[in-house]
Amino acid sequence: MKTQHYIRFIFGLAMLLMFSTTGMAQKNLTKAKEAMDRFAYTEAIGYFEKYFVLHPPSSGNLRDISYCHLMMNNQKEAAKWLKRLSVKRDATAYDILIYARTLHSLGEYAEAIEHYQRYGVMKPEDKNTADAMISACNQAIEWIENPEHYEVENLMAVNSENSDFGLIAYEDHYVFTSDRRNKSMYTDKEVHGWTGNPYYKLYKTDQSKPNTGEILAQINGDFHTGPAVYDTDNKAMFFTRTRIVKQKQRPTNPDPTSWMNPPSNDLYTNRLEIYIAHNENGNWSQAKPFEHNRAEEYSVGHPTLSPNGKILYFVSDMPGGYGETDIYYSHKQADGSWSKPANAGSNINTSGKEMFPHIDNEGTLYFSSDGHAGMGGLDIFKASGAENNWSVAENLRYPINSSGDDFSIYYTEAGKQAYFSSNREGGKGSDDIYRLTWSPPTQLVLAVKTLENFDGMLTPLPYVNLDIKANSDGSVTTTKTDQESVVYMQADCNETYTIKAQLENHFSQTAMVSTECTTKSDTIWVEVVLERIVINKAIVLKNIYYDFDKWNIRPDAAIELDKLVNILKENPEIIIELGSHTDSRGSKQYNETLSQRRAESAVAYIISMGIEAERITAKGYGESGPVNECVDGVNCSEEAHQMNRRTEFKVTGYRHGLVSTE
Secondary structure: OHHHHHHHHHHHHHHHHHHHHHHHHHHHHHHHHHHHHOOOHHHHHHHHHHHHOOOOOOHHHHHHHHHHHHHOOOHHHHHHHHHHHHOOOOOOHHHHHHHHHHHHHOOOHHHHHHHHHHHHHHOHHHHHHHHHHHHHHHHHHHHHHOOOOEEEEEOOOOOOOOEEEEEEEEOOEEEEEEOOOOOOOOOOOOEEOOOOEEOOEEEEEEOOOOOOEEEOOOOOOOOOEEEEEEEOOOOEEEEEEEEEEEEOOOOOOOOOOOOOOOOOOOEEEEEEEEEEEEEEOOEEOOOEEOOOOOOOOOOEEEEEEOOOOOEEEEEEOOOOOOOOEEEEEEEEOOOOOEOOOEEOOOOOOOOOEEEEEEEOOOOOEEEEEOOOOOOOOOEEEEEOEEOOEEOOOEEOOOOOOOOOOEEEEEEEEOOOEEEEEEOOOOOOOOEEEEEEEEOOOOEEEEEEEEEEEEOOEEEEOOOOEEEEEEOOOOOEEEEEOOOOOEEEEEEEOOOEEEEEEEOOOEOOEEEEEEOOOOOOOOEEEEEEEEEEOOOOOOEEEOOOOOOOOOOOOOHHHHHHHHHHHHHHHHOOOEEEEEEEEOOOOOOHHHHHHHHHHHHHHHHHHHHHOOOOHHHEEEEEEEOOOOOOOOOOOOOOOHHHHHHHOOEEEEEEEEEOEOOOOO
């Protein structure tokens, strides 16, 4: 009996512990979701991980924790959970898309392509999007293999273990944004629940001593402050502040991982505003809000100025834009006020996020975007123009861009010296500031590839003799392509080379190439195509026209005949026949006479250009060689008759037999 009571006691205790453990785990899950509702993602992750100790995560749990990591920009951690989600039977097309995007932002391009393809199969109506992202991945691989001529250096002395970005020039100092821990300003409780780090603040650092940092206490607000831009002429700082406002409707999530639904209850949310402060004798005036701030409705931030300080460009998610966040501009009026904001247009803005604009001293717009095709995350782009009239955005490519987020570029010397921010691999903190320096090569490699054109097909042509002339000093390098049909040689910057290619039984060919040290690769490729010579094979000279019933050479015909003159000069051993053809209208005898006169006229012109008379003969074929069905008695269009009114030449032999050019 005692034994039965003991067994019951043990069983009851086990059940109590089980229910207690289950209850505790369920409480952790509830707390995790509550923390997500408050955007306290660091806290939410901790609760999720406690819950997962005893409970295998469901697909919904995996979405939740990966979303938290993505919102904190922890791409690697997010990828671990998304990978587990991607193999679930109930994984959706959007789950796969988010996983592919995350892999893309980690530079795992081959695996990203695989999952973009899977997304395209699962959601065929969005296959164009999948194909565009696959193309972007392949483009990124190519850019990494052929980098731009820039050196990228991490400013280790400035960067902290947290986030540092948005460095700009300010008088003889720099100003940047950071959420570094500064015990003189923060207590452990004064942190942002989203990231678990202190609020962003503006710091000042000496250009000559970049490791010295001083917080701009007069400008910084209670919450996030930064990034900024400084107007030197008016000694004014335009900067971003965060304002916390109560949002009574479901918040819009500006993150690309928006397959998550934010909570619909009343929440407080962060909105950005622009403020302006003036430096008066070393002291900052009271910051005044930009008159088009509308924090109750939308964000306005990330200010930058045109070179003359008259146009303010900024970022906003105000209604009526092209995407999640767009770049806008406003004119400074004569009375100091700012005009109604206008959108910078569709060449700049996309359905995604455009952020961190910067105008350099030459008026070029630089900005970051995840909507234009890039290497992953935010890429930096540039465009020329002004206001809402910009050229097509151009990706700055690798090594300026990476698979991570690259943003907040600031040029101190247009096109050559800049600072930008990135969360790329190898940094000191979550976001780091980098120095960018243009470093063009002083020497280039000229790579010449020779091809053969035979019956419209191009194939590699090895062992072609080349004379490569540097036009600046007339020096000639004589060489030959190898068995791969390629030859490499050193080349100078800002030089023009004339390449003459020769091979037995082929028309010689000449090509020209100019080298510049601003090229995207150290190697300059040139393809030279040689046509095989086939005895008595007719080659049509296009655009050789004569006036009706005339045979004199018109100026437009002379241009085309000059091309044949060049062929004869490039190939001094060949003998040719020049033949003229008419259409079928008119008598055969008349057409033969007319075509003979036209052929003789063309030959006379060629001889007058210095070609020996014994190398060329004239032959009039009349209407005897049509290339279509337009013969006597057939009604044809003028275009069809024109095809038969043609001038041809064919190689009939060599002056001294077949001659090798070796």
